[in-house]
Amino acid sequence: MELFLDISSVDTEEGDYILQVYKSIIEQESPTRVFSLGVNTHPDSFFFPGLIIQPPYPSFLSKLKRDGGFNSFVARTIKKIPDAKWVTNHPFHIFSNKATQVLIASNLEFLQQPDAFDKKLFNKKNLKSALQKAAKVIVPSEHYKTLIQNESSENKIQVIKPHASPFARPLSWEEKQQVKDKYTSGKDYFVSIISGEKHEFVNLLKAFTIFKKWQQSSMQLIIIHDENAHQDFSKLETYKHKSDVHLLQLSEEEKLQVLASAYACMHAVTQESIPFVVINAIFCETPIITSDLPAIKEMAGDAALYASATNVEDISRNMITIYKDETLRKKQVEKMKELVK
Secondary structure, eight states: OEEEEEOTTTTSTTHHHHHHHHHHHHHHHOOSEEEEESSSOOOTTSSOTTOOOBOSTTTHHHHHHHHTOHHHHHHHHHHTOTTEEEEESOGGGOOSSSSEEEEEOOOOGGGTOGGGSOTTTSOHHHHHHHHHHOSEEEESSHHHHHHHTTTSOGGGEEEOOOOOOTTOOOOOHHHHHHHHHHHHTTOOEEEEEOOSOTTHHHHHHHHHHHHHHHOOSOOEEEEEOOTTOOOOGGGGGGOTTGGGEEEEOOOHHHHHHHHHHSSEEEEOOSOOSSOHHHHHHHHHTOOEEEEOOHHHHHHHGGGSEEEOTTOHHHHHHHHHHHHHOHHHHHHHHHHHHHHHO
């Protein structure tokens, strides 16, 4: 069997999960060759150390431009190979022919929040068509399986749950202290790894203000972001507690060290397909204040405190609770240990 992988979205928020699924398929099916196809280009070793990933098949980018479209090129290429298998996370990259196709339904949030997505790309019609054509559908949660089981036979839906980062682990007291010394002059802190959701940054500042009002402490707030966060960080310039807030851009390993050393993690979002922040916090044994969303609750259960992402009073109330109630905080950590077993 020759395996063709769609790498168009490996740089997105779902990218880590997509790569995890690709690795699982490769380990289970032992393909004779693996090819990467997509509008992105990466080194042959991009995916998995020790596995040779063939460069885009053959002269992909030039053919794509000349032949007029991703789907038409992939369909014609794979049609020539009797034992080819095509794996993609895009419903609109599932095409009509007899090739074996696998759909990774890694983000179905548009089914519940359609106004937050581009309707030309994310719509029920495209999804329904792809579910019918795909030989197998892979989803990251039982919740997602429930969302699509009426449109696809249950026996071809497989749940592959996401894994934590290899850097996610609990740290010793000495290691935590080194991290705190480096970033907050030894002070305890809340941490938030923010996405690109509108108002996420501002809501964090508002919740932290309420926490500071009721708890006169030296607690700090670390906000980790990347260059695509799309937040108005200029708000920090006039923020009352500016000196207690630290904006950081970190490597994956550094990010997980900061997460593992935090007093608690705040992850209040309005939508979440794959809750990597929550999963990593569980493996780091860092108490979590997060959103009451099905994908998150399936992963965290009662090992987290839940708040509405748009209700700053709700978020701050949980911050105060976790700060004042050390017994509750320890119970959360014990529940996380049980989840990891």
